[in-house]
Amino acid sequence: MTKADLVGKIADKAGLTKANAERALNAFLDEVEKTLVDDGKLTLTGFGTFSVEQRQARTGRNPRTGAEIKIPATKVVKFRPGKILKDSVK
Numbered sequence: 001m002t003k004a005d006l007v008g009k010i011a012d013k014a015g016l017t018k019a020n021a022e023r024a025l026n027a028f029l030d031e032v033e034k035t036l037v038d039d040g041k042l043t044l045t046g047f048g049t050f051s052v053e054q055r056q057a058r059t060g061r062n063p064r065t066g067a068e069i070k071i072p073a074t075k076v077v078k079f080r081p082g083k084i085l086k087d088s089v090k
Contacts, residue, residue, distance in 0.1 A: 036077060046084035053078055 003025070011021035032050065035042045040052040057073040081089075 044082070046082045048079055048081040048085055051078050
């Protein structure tokens with residue numbers, strides 16, 4: 001599913017125009033991003049939890065040459081699904 005498909009489904013389900021549905025989706029995504037940057041964690045009860053975690057620096061290998069490379073430390077976003085989402089996917 002693409003973002004445009006999701007906007008169309010939101011518009012149909014909520015009785016909104018596609019333009020309003022896209023604005024609502026963009027506002028939601030902006031707030032999720034802002035919350036993760038500021039707080040590092042966002043919990044949507046029943047749906048799941050987004051969190052920012054630190055990945056340590058490590059040594060890897062270039063698959064083409066086999067040479068060792070240093071992979072720098074970085075922050076990654078992780079998602080843990082909630083019970084309601086897990087149960088609905090089963």
